[in-house]
Amino acid sequence: MATEFDKIKDLAGWQDKLKELLAAAEKASAKNDADARLAVASRLNQFVLESSPNTDEIVALDQLATNAAREVSLDVVGDAVDRIAGRTARLRSITKQLDAVTAKAEEAAASLRLEKAHRVIDAFTEAVRAVDDLDKVLEDGTDDQLRKRLEKLTTSLVTLRDELDETAGRPE
Amino acid sequence: MAGRFPVLILVLVLTTGCAALPDVSPFATASRQLAGAVKASGTAISEDLHATPELEAKAKAFDNAWAVRNDLMRAVVAYSDSLVGIVKASGDSREAARSLAEKVGGLAQAVGVIQPGAGPAVEVATDTAAFVWAQIALARAAASLEEALKAAQPAIERLTIIKSDSKDLVLVVRGLSEAQRSELNATYNEAIGYRKDLAARRAKLRAKFGTLTDAEATELKRIDDFMAPPNAEVQKYDELKAKIDTREKANLQLIAATRDAMEQWAAAHREVAIALENRRPVSTESLTEAAVELRDLVKRIREL
Numbered sequence: 071m072a073t074e075f076d077k078i079k080d081l082a083g084w085q086d087k088l089k090e091l092l093a094a095a096e097k098a099s100a101k102n103d104a105d106a107r108l109a110v111a112s113r114l115n116q117f118v119l120e121s122s123p124n125t126d127e128i129v130a131l132d133q134l135a136t137n138a139a140r141e142v143s144l145d146v147v148g149d150a151v152d153r154i155a156g157r158t159a160r161l162r163s164i165t166k167q168l169d170a171v172t173a174k175a176e177e178a179a180a181s182l183r184l185e186k187a188h189r190v191i192d193a194f195t196e197a198v199r200a201v202d203d204l205d206k207v208l209e210d211g212t213d214d215q216l217r218k219r220l221e222k223l224t225t226s227l228v229t230l231r232d233e234l235d236e237t238a239g240r241p242e
Numbered sequence: 243m244a245g246r247f248p249v250l251i252l253v254l255v256l257t258t259g260c261a262a263l264p265d266v267s268p269f270a271t272a273s274r275q276l277a278g279a280v281k282a283s284g285t286a287i288s289e290d291l292h293a294t295p296e297l298e299a300k301a302k303a304f305d306n307a308w309a310v311r312n313d314l315m316r317a318v319v320a321y322s323d324s325l326v327g328i329v330k331a332s333g334d335s336r337e338a339a340r341s342l343a344e345k346v347g348g349l350a351q352a353v354g355v356i357q358p359g360a361g362p363a364v365e366v367a368t369d370t371a372a373f374v375w376a377q378i379a380l381a382r383a384a385a386s387l388e389e390a391l392k393a394a395q396p397a398i399e400r401l402t403i404i405k406s407d408s409k410d411l412v413l414v415v416r417g418l419s420e421a422q423r424s425e426l427n428a429t430y431n432e433a434i435g436y437r438k439d440l441a442a443r444r445a446k447l448r449a450k451f452g453t454l455t456d457a458e459a460t461e462l463k464r465i466d467d468f469m470a471p472p473n474a475e476v477q478k479y480d481e482l483k484a485k486i487d488t489r490e491k492a493n494l495q496l497i498a499a500t501r502d503a504m505e506q507w508a509a510a511h512r513e514v515a516i517a518l519e520n521r522r523p524v525s526t527e528s529l530t531e532a533a534v535e536l537r538d539l540v541k542r543i544r545e546l
Contacts, residue, residue: 104413111420118427122442124435132431140424144296147417150410151291151300155307157403161314167397168317171390175324178386182331184338191345 074113075120081128084121088131091117095142104146111146114139186233193230200226263332263383264517266325268530272507273322275533275540277315279500280404282540283411284308286493290418304414311407318401321394325387325514332383336373384518391515398511401504408501412494419490426482433475440469489546496539503532 078084091114098106114135121128121135180186200223207219288308291301331338427434447454447462454462510529 104417108413108416108420111417111424115420115423115427118424118431119434122435123439124432128435129431133428136424136428136431140421143417143420143424144294145417147291147294147297147414147421148300150413150417151297151304151307153410154407154414155303157406158307158310160400160403161310164397164400164403165310165314165317168314168321168394171394171397172317172321172324174393175321175328175386175390178382178390179324179327179331182328182338182383182386183334184342187342188338188345191342195345195348 073116073120075117078121081125084117084128084131088117088135091135092138095138099142099145102149104149107142107146111139111142114142190230190233193226193233197223197226197230263329263380263387264514266322266329266387266514268533269507269510269514270319270322270326272503272510272529272533273315273319275536276500276503276507277312277319278540279496279503279536280315281312282543283493283496283500284311286489286496286543287411287414287418290422290489291414294418294421311404321390325390328383328387328390332380340369388515388518391511391518395511395515398508401508404504405501408497411497415490415493415497419486422486423483426479426486430475430479433472434479437469437472437476440465440472444469492539492543492546496536496543499532499536499539503536506532 075087078087091110095107095110095114098110117135118132118139121132200219204216204219204223207215211219284304288301288305291297291304294301444462444465447458447465450458506529
């Protein structure tokens with residue numbers, strides 16, 4: 071396959087080719103054309119592989135071409151990363167929007183599962199049991215047992231009140 | 243009063259439409275695959291950025307920016323799961339109502355509202371309540387699902403920002419690969435040049451075959467020996483270059499597939515909303531295919 075380097079025969083030819091490539095790199099950078107910059111970087115890399123013989127002068131040209139190719143490529147990368155970072159704030163706001171929708175949908179699912187009603191009934195049942203327990207202890211229990219049952223009853227009633235408050239939408 | 247129940251149930255069934263909700267689970271599966279692909283492409287690019295000393299600051303900036311993308315995908319997955327949650331809760335509503343009714347019955351008995359022996363009547367009431375609640379739940383689930391889909395749609399439309407990200411990710415991958423090739427060329431330039439010079443000399447001598455002087459014939463023989471070390475070096479170069487090429491190709495494929503899957507995902511979201519509105523099934527076949535392709539590409543990237 072023919073390449074742009076095939077007809078170059080001597081040092082002067084390689085020097086001219088490198089000048090041409092560096093000028094193209096500068097032009098692409100000035101236009102901020104990422105695709106053109108990467109295309110030139112690829113040509114500069116090819117220059118290094120094609121240039122010969124490996125005399126000191128040619129090796130020096132290769133070094134220039136390598137540095138230029140790397141610089142141009144990394145500039146393209148850096149600019150792209152800057153643009154990606156620049157869009158981050160907008161993505162954060164989308165995340166917030168979605169989280170809000172999710173919270174509402176989860177609430178709807180919980181309501182379909184009758185979660186609040188289940189919790190209220192559980193709390194009621196627990197409170198009734200606590201009252202029953204207290205009744206028994208009042209008949210023939212010790213003071214310590216009575217204290218424990220009262221504590222249990224208080225806890226049950228507080229839980230029930232909290233559940234009812236939450237169900238009615240009042241702050242706890 | 244008892245005679246009104248069947249009428250009430252019939253009215254409920256007719257007004258709720260009694261249609262099943264769309265199956266949104268493929269949508270949730272695709273969301274997970276999408277989140278995995280976004281994470282995998284970010285990780286692969288971050289690794290390459292951190293491996294380039296000149297880009298250390300950019301690598302950190304990229305990591306911070308990509309963490310926000312990963313968090314967004316976490317929100318996308320949670321949102322999709324919440325849609326599945328609504329559909330599932332609607333399906334489980336009968337059981338939830340039955341269990342609640344049983345609890346209420348237990349409580350009523352404990353406080354003495356229901357006399358022992360009223361079992362069969364309570365059971366009938368429980369079954370009826372569970373059935374009625376299931377119909378109400380279906381209607382409420384459809385409304386909640388519709389509401390969630392509508393509320394999320396503007397955010398989903400804005401996800402097209404990811405498309406712009408894809409364009410820049412392509413540039414990052416191509417730029418990094420080109421920079422890696424520059425470095426590789428610089429490392430192996432001497433060996434490649436030496437081999438090229440020897441090959442040129444050998445071709446020249448071979449062209450003179452039959453008219454070679456003794457010195458030239460000896461030189462030709464020695465060139466073959468001289469070429470062994472640069473040949474080995476060039477082979478190493480070829481292997482490393484192939485690695486760069488393969489990684490670049492795999493990364494570009496993953497970016498393209500993620501962008502396409504994101505588009506299909508957004509389209510599927512619209513489709514679910516329309517299907518729900520028209521009470522018809524959702525076709526998620528292409529979305530599932532995209533999810534499978536993404537899963538395979540992520541696997542390949544991880545293996546590189």
